[in-house]
Amino acid sequence: MHNGQVKATPVVGLVGNPNSGKSSLFNILTGLRQRIGNFPGVTVEKKAGMLSLPGLPTVELIDFPGAYSCYPTSLDERLVVQELTNPEGDLFPDAILYVADITKLDKHLLLFTQLRDLDLPMILVLNMADLMDADGLTVDIPRLSKALEVPVVPVSSRDHRGIAELKEAITDLLRDPNRFRPRQAFFEPGANTRDVLAELRRELPARNDYHALLLTHHAPWLKHIPDATRHQVQEARVRHGFHSLRSQVEETMERYNTFEPIVRGSVRHAGDTSSRSDRIDNVVTHPIFGPILFIALMLLLFQALFAWASVPMDLIEFTFGTLGESIRTTLPAGWFTDLLVDGIVAGLGGVLVFLPQIAILFFFIAILEEVGYLARAAYLFDSLMQRFGLNGRSVVALISGHACAIPAIMSTRTISNWKERLLTILVTPLTSCSARIPVYVILISFAVPPVVYFNGLISLQGLAFAGLYFLGILGAMLSALAFKVILRTPERSFLMLELPEYRIPVWRNVGTTVWQKSKTFVLEAGKIIMIISVILWAASTYGPPADMAAAEAQVTERARAQELSEEQAADLLASERLEASYAGHLGKAIEPVIRPLGYDWKIGIALLTSFAAREVFVGTMATIYSIGSTDDEFRIRERLAEERNPVTNEPVYNPATAWSLLIFYVFAMMCMSTLAVTKRETNSWKWPIVQFVFMTAIAYFGAMAVYQSLS
Template sequence: MKSSPTIALVGNPNAGKSSLFNQLTGLRQKTGNFPGVTMDKKSGTWPIDAQHTATVIDLPGVYSIYPKSLDEQIVTDILANPAHPDYPDVSVVVVDASNLHRNLLLFTQVADLGVPTVLALNMLDVAQQQSKVVNSVRLAMSLGVPVVRINARTGEGTDLLKKAVLGQMQEPVLPGKLFFDPVDDVPDLISDTKTQYKLTNNYLALQYIIQHDGFSFLNTPQRKVLDEIIEKHKFSEPTFQAGETITRYKRIAAIVTEVVSDQRPVNEPTWSQKLDRVLLHPVWGYAIFGFVLLLIFQAIFAWAQPFMDAIDSGVAWLNSQLKESLPAGPLTDLLTDGILAGLGGILVFIPQIAFLFLLIALLEESGYMSRVMVIMDRIMRKFGLNGRSVVPLISGVACAVPAIMATRSIGTRRDRLITILVTPLMSCSARLPIYTILIALVVPSQRVLGVFNLQGLALMGLYLLGLVSALLAAYVLKILLRTKERGYFIMELPTFKLPRWNHVGLTVWESVRSFVWEAGRVILAISIVLWVVASYGPGNDMDEAEARVKQQNPTAASDDLQDRIASERLEASYAGNFGHFIEPVIRPLGYDWKIGIALLSSFAAREVFVGTMSTIYSIGSGADEEGVTIRERLRQERNPETGGAMYTPALAWSLLIFYVFAMMCMSTLAATQRETKSWKWPAVQLVYMMALAYVTAFATYQLLK
């Protein structure tokens, strides 16, 4: 036995693999009560005994070893290739005990490939709720492999699983015969393939025949040889595969009848099925989903506001205290007006980010998110998207980068490409700081009907605008990218479960930590650069601007004079010069040179906009005021041409609409390039989204000004 054996966790989507993976390895991998969470293989270590520590690999969930998408191909590439570095010494097939009939299909295929296997019987509590009793001893005898009863959510049964895995590594126990032996139907085909590639397993030889075009470990000449074998024997892959599935299910049905006793009255629906009659209803389903969205966005404003106010005031207080206690000079200015002002502009939004991910995690954990995918599939198809596109689009509310990676579960190339191109239109968490600070400036915090907060309704409207624009863009792309490929959407609805609060808390913590860490690093770097270019200028321009202000305002009050000097020095700086350079382009949108600086800096990441504005307005006018928050600074900003408020409803809504559509995230463009393997599509994404942002922001400002 190897000193570091490899254990592969295999199973249907939502069977509990990722939960078991966390129990075995202790790694903090995110899991959810909806299919498609694990989009790539994850690995960790599992101490089996004092001498051996195994590497555990959590493979993407699949219903069959015949892949329908890129993520499913990972599973077949590993299990069909003994030379693969991740080829398992033992595969643990995790099955849902409440639905053995479907889950055992994958098990029989993995076992037939000759991989030593342990069957982990999970979700026995769900089976019990459905009045189903599974005889695991009889099941082990019928299958010819060890069967272990586990609870992946609580860790129950993992010690028995460890013993079973250790036994399979030391003395592998395989089923007495294949559950489906292709040599019974096509003996010559299997014989030629085994001889050509020196194979010993009949079912593996069949996979070489059927899946050779998708196997990454076969080169072009090897695939051509397999094509010749297929042509020689006039082999029909679809017909044979369909016959194989029927044969397997017949044998599985006999096993399930023998080992499962169902004590439910005939045709009595479960409580999950009763709920689904309402949640999946063609009318009430959408009404309930709309109400859930409304609650989420109301909660983001109502619940998070006290925490945001506390952080905002705390950062402003700390800034003023540092200015009073530290000696005046460039380093103090860099720390307070540069670094702290920039970071404070993002830290204030931690409560809203936390509440957003908390509520999304509850929907995932409970199982409701799967119902959302089903009802949204009805809409998606009208716009040319695959039902599986719902997963990336919903994930895009958190971050577009993993959402784009999640498109690997989409089977057809056109549907996958369209989903990648429109996913960034979904409002991600990086836009939330921009939305909330601008909405707070122009939308009154008052209630409608005594329940709904106007600011929450405005926020929900922006998210819905992103969704509608994504659907319309998909419809246009469907027309432009014509193809004969047909999409499909197959998904099993999980039963409703109580949220696991440790998983919910972990999700919120990881999301907030990632947001602060990723955004914080970028903002820290940009804040330092921005402070430098805003504090220094070409030649003596800044000194001359200060002298000019003093000469023009000899009788001005001290505070007013300092504000004017700070503003003129900023305008004469390198940052001010560049802002004035791009101002003619953005002036039709209502933006001035200060906003232009923030727009440019936010190309690195959208959330940098708020941090940049914090730095700009700390360096500019009002810098000497103690305890002034960024929202107050924006509210106090004056329009030099009109003398009125700079952030009018027309300007604020123009900015809001601009950021709904603007592709201002380099990481998203990089993810698009990586997934499409071409720079053409990131370029298309950048051009069409920026054009859409500019045109709609222009129209918004001109209509409202």
Template sequence: MANSGTTPPVISAPVVGLVGNPNSGKSSLFNLLTGLRQRIGNFPGVTVEKKSGVLRLEGLPDVEIIDFPGAYSCYPTSLDERLVVQELTNPEGDLFPDAILYVADITKLDKHLLLFTQLRDLDLPMILVLNMADLAKETGLIVDVERLSLQLGVPVIPVSARENEGIAELRSAVTDLLRNPKKYRPEEPFYEPGAQARDVLADLRQELPARNDYHALLLTHHASWLKHIPEETRHLVQKARVSRGFHSLRAQVEETMERYDTFEPIVKDSVRRTGVNASTSDRLDNLLTHRVFGPLIFVTIMLFLFQALFAWTGMPMDFIEWFFETLGSGVRDTLGAGWLTDLLVDGVIAGLGGVLVFVPQIAALFLFISILEEVGYMARAAYMFDSIMQRFGLNGRSVVALISGHACAIPAIMSTRTIANWKERLLTIMVTPLTSCSARIPVYIILISFAVPEGSFLGMGYQGLAFAGLYFLGILAAMLSALVFKLILKSKERSFLMLELPEYRTPVWRNVGLTVWQKVRTFIVEAGQIILLISIILWGLSTFGPSADMAAAEANASRISVEQSLSEDDAADLLASERLEASYAGHIGKFIEPVIRPLGYDWKIGIALFTSFAAREVFVGTMATIYSIGSADDELRIRDRMAEEINPRTGQPVYNPATAWSLLVFYVFAMMCMSTSAVTKRETGGWKWPIIQFTFMTALAYVSAMAVYQLMA
């Protein structure tokens, strides 16, 4: 990165890695530095989410900042930590940073410096960012920044991502770092490998692509799994370790203890407290994590969340519904009659409008989960329910996955990488899709209106209580399923929950807003693509069919219209219904109908079930498309059209309470998300567990829905 001459080097496309322990405020700082200039993807070859963003600095090209997963050490105990070590020990990799901003919680500096000293010895230009400086002031913590910088050998910048303090100084330091990287490299290593390690490194000096001794030591420790180590070198490392009697685990423990012995005195020398007013979190924890009151408070919070989802989003939903109805009418009036008009209005607009109307609930769900994460409550939930989770074969960290699963099962399953015990991690992966994700919200909202009457009890609406009940039903099913798997799967491996509880703090609303925006945007883009494609295909299947069947349907509709002297609108609706039944979609629905009839479903619901196995939210889009075909009035009022549907065999409404509850239970339990199955396959290393997951969830959904319908009908 350095060159000769008097002009400081400027990196053509600088990459800065944001690294730190979990709960260090790293993501808050990332959001502050990059704002809306962020991209969400995956790290190469793995399903771990990668957040990168652009930082603009005067006189430099756009700087790419990569927010690495939280890690505690270069000796990883989770897959996320492995990824950090993998990328930071591979100088030839695309994600290898030109410099590192190491973010540490200023109030817990003695716990956050282990990884810092390890990365410091990799000979990378570094800045130590002491985050949460506002909390240091509140708790009477004084840090001698100059002394700390001198003793650690790197620049130290105190900041508060929450209060936007120290950011200008940090930006200036990053600019100087990228222009003059050499002066940000420590002159002396923080740790020297022991004699036994030096013997191994001497044998491998010519074979390991290492920048310095400590880099070579990490490659020696982790050669068995690092992807960038050639197979031949891997064998040489193993041979050298055996011949020299090198015990990796013992060496790791000795190094860790020596590092703590070295940096703890530095922290004590540079940090002091002037008061004892740091117990606010402790006082709150006495109540919020109480054995009795803690779970009750948690359940109350969840009930409030679901009530808010159902009760507070009516106005924006009405507006979105009005918008798409007006848009459809305007397109039909402008283009006139024709197949293109029908495709746009009945296929595209009806399908998208039927799902986007539920974006307010999805945004509200992400809003509440983000707030709970920001204030530090999610970690308490993991701690509080660990003992209960253990009885069901899970782990306290499983609570985080199960709660996150209410937003989306995909990142929730990926979050299980922090669970070290294989059996507990597998069980968490298997049952997490039973928690009701945001994709189920459109289905729940529209079906609850048929299953539960309006009204309230003690100020809580019946429909909101039913909504919450469906979520708790999913959680109960997840726990009981985990218990069954626990009894079936045998493992002698034991686990213990090691979790750092962050200080309670007010949410950073900027972070909350960015999270909601990113998640809703992702939902709209990803779900929108699926819904748009399926809506167009479904429109074609619903509009066209075998020529003989379609001709017979038209003739039958014409005969009935004449016999019953139907009005023009009623005749048009009858023709649309007959054509739909004779279409290719109708044939698919009729084929499925015998299997689903015991559940109370007709062939039209069968079409929706068939399409929604791609993604649950497609159900409502499918209904919007099916029921809008040929309907002249209020074509996008899905609830009204569904309410008018009559079962020709019974003469009763199709969407009666029994059928609605049967559908609700089916969608609580059924595995209807191809993306979740794909992630389960990648996380478990094969198709065995995704197939088992799909089979048991679908069987549970079918049997439960049939029981509900048969009991209520």
């Protein structure tokens, strides 16, 4: 991009430390014009959005993962270095918005000065300007801009202060990126380093000396460095006695010595700016009160999931029931109408009815992230996690796992110790993700009586719901302890994180998170459920011709002998045809294996389909039982309650069977996507196989023990 000439689609990178408010700013600038994907070749989540600026083509804004410096200690940071040191890459930005917390500027400028020495066009965005008055901060913007040689724009993601000025600054920078060129580098390499660079400068694809220095440090793992060049770098490092770690420490100290005086000269504090957060942390991170508060928050979350979503759930259930009835009365009777009503509508309705609870779960997690509590939870439980072979950052993954195990496993990239990261990956799926919610809600109603306390504020079923979540956490911790003993490594562990200031949530960010996560859940689950529902409908409607004919003949004879009404005969025929169908044959084949757990062949079909994704269980039961009867086919809970054992005439879903199923779904690995992510994160099929086998074994024998003891 040359002076006065702008690319057809300029790329602007959003870079900054974790907890700088970078993602909040991204949401404001792009609104809902954004998409979620993965960076090329890795499972790190990439958020990209479109930004419209007057007089310019549409700008692509990329939200890079949070990073502390160009010397990475996590996979997230490695990706940032990988992309920003590769000028030929597709994601190399034409300009950078460097986002820093205005209240912690002295801690957030290390990476800024490194990127500045890469000669990248930059704007320094001082986020959280709304806290300046509360914290008694004054910032001399012109002085800071002159000292750092970049445009400096204070903004607030909370009240949108400075957003218009920021857009104007981006426009100016893209039109004339050469306007702000650094006259002097923040860091000058020492004599030993200069000798290495002098030899390698001709071989490395570097823009300047500091770019060459980063390539020298990171050549062993940077993907865009050719193997021949990587070998030359290694030989030059050995020949000149270049010590990478020592060089990184010296550079970091020199950079702090350079930019800290600039910050002191431009930023003025009035009084103790951290006293409010410190006073709150005295309680939140207290060794006694902290865990009590954490348990109370989790109980509140689970109670909300179970008890507070009943009205919207009933509304969705009514809507799907009305839709199915309308289709059946509007369209002519036949296989296509049956497919729509019994297969697609019944299957999707059986899962989408739980969308309010999923939205509530994401809502709570987003709030905990926004106020800064998740970082405190990691700090609070670090010593406990270490005893189980995990890391304080594992808490974040385990909490995130209650929403979805896939991003939770991906979040383990911030754990630098390989053993702790592997253990966190292996046990995170044991935490009860949102896909288990439909199963829990259905089965708890059979396992626990609807007793309430304190005028309905607390329910026994809600407490059971919380108990299942804590059981999953306990299973994760004990499994991690077992793996800690089995897997041994000399690598030492440490926890390094920044505790952000406590802040009131930015409700726009919370709403955006709930919308995007819920939409993703519905779309991803919807595709799987749609396919499986259609397959199940076909497998449950059709079967071997001889068996189907025999079933019809048997029903005709029984109806005549028992003088059944037309409706009773139709129900009996549907039930017998289902048992004679292909699905019935499959269920019967696996019934001997699952009978010790208290399951019949219909439940067996649901278990098999659930191994694609847990939430398919309810959709499967909705499809199977809607085919078996036309009564209450959309009110799946009532329909399951009516199901009887044909031999004993006792309810199929009695407390023993319900608890057995609950235990099975707490522990079983029933998500092919999670296994795929585990494979990508560990770069081996060994660990997803281990994960699948040990979780399924715990689920099977645990469910068997529960059923045999309760029946």
